[in-house]
Amino acid sequence: MANAEKFRNACEDAVLLFTKLNREEQADIKSKLEYCIGSFDHDGNPIGLFEYGAVALNELKSFKAKYPRKVNKTVLVNLEKYLQN
Numbered sequence: 001m002a003n004a005e006k007f008r009n010a011c012e013d014a015v016l017l018f019t020k021l022n023r024e025e026q027a028d029i030k031s032k033l034e035y036c037i038g039s040f041d042h043d044g045n046p047i048g049l050f051e052y053g054a055v056a057l058n059e060l061k062s063f064k065a066k067y068p069r070k071v072n073k074t075v076l077v078n079l080e081k082y083l084q085n
Contacts, residue, residue, distance in 0.1 A: 003082060004040070004044075006078075007050065008040050008041075009078075010053070011056065012037055013074075013078065014079060015030055017071065018030035021063070032052045033052045033056050036048040036049045036052045036053075037049065053079060053082075053083055054083055057083060060079070061076060
């Protein structure tokens, strides 16, 4: 599996986490990330996916600092790992 596809799956996990958290202040990031996932599925261009994946990672890190038990560490690790590659 290509690195962009792995990152796409990590972003999808982040969307599921945003859905589970159900916080109004994260709705915009979630919707943009969903759009980028759909766009990547359609045309294979990962530019937006990497851009909003980084935004999602930062948001989830901030949220985890306040509420450590509500964010699965695996989601953060996968986002970081595939974002760096």
